[in-house]
Amino acid sequence: MKRHLLCSLLLCGSAQALATSTVDLSVQGLIIPAACLPQLSSGGLIDYGKFAQQDLNLETATRLPVKNLHIGIACNGPVRYALRMADNRDGSAMxxxxxxxxxxFDNSGNRLGVYSMTFDPRQTQASNTAQIYGTESTTGGLAWRTSNLNPIDIGSRSYLGFTDVEGSVSGPTAIGILGGMVTVQTVINARKNLDLSVETPLDGSATLEVVYL
Structure with missing residues (x-):
């Protein structure tokens, strides 16, 4: 009897072990009816033309003239979204x-420099509100920075959004049409760090993405 009882207990233990050797997978998402189309003036092209290597600082980085682009984001209805940017030349920023x-990179593999793109809420308008405030999330939209009028650099790992409520931590509000000006600041590496023995093109490329919330 004891042997039968022991065997029954072992079988029960084996059955439980087998039952816990599986796991369920769920695939979820939400298809929304709204869609947004971002656009930049000049086809998103910043062109500094030609300049001589002697125009660059030898020992320190050189700031090129600030450039501005108009930005427009048109949605087919009010929708909550944020912006982020992906570097298509990842690894080349100094x-x-x-x-x-x-x-x-230059001909010897040295990093040529960097650029940034800044949004200024004071120069940003929305179709359904008189004043826009900027907000930012570094947690994928779980928490948001207090909204204000300070300029914000758009990042590759954080979300940039806009709201019509000053001092809010609730994130972006639903916006249909957004328009404004963005500032692009470009910095070239110190001349001593570069191989400029041949013509060297600036080759910055990034993708601005609308992230639906």
Whole structure:
């Protein structure tokens, strides 16, 4: 009897072990009816033209003239969204920060420099509100920075959004049409750090993405 009881207990234990050797997978998401189309003036092209290597600082980085682009985001209805940017020249920025994007490499593989893109809420308008405030999330939209009028550099790992409520921590509000001006600041590496023996093109490229919330 004891042997039968022991065998029954072992079988029960084996059955439980087998029962816990599986796991369920769920695939979820939400398809929304709204869609947004972002656009930049000049086709999103910043062109500094030609300049001589002697125009660059030898020992320190050189700031090129600030450039501005008009930005427009048109949605087919009010929708909550945020913006982020992906560097298509990842690894070429001379500064390791999510708000700086690379300009590619010179002939010897040296990093040419960086650029950043800044949104200014004071120069941003929305179709359904008189004043826009900027807000930012570094947690994928779980928490948001207190909204204000300070300029914000768009990052590759954080969300940038806009709201019509000053001092809010609730994130972006639903916006249909957004328009404004963005500032692009470009910095070239010190001349002593570069191989400029041949023509060297600046090769910055990034993708601005609308993230639906």
């Amino acid at each position: 500064v390791n920060s999510e708000i700086y994007y690379g300009l590619g």
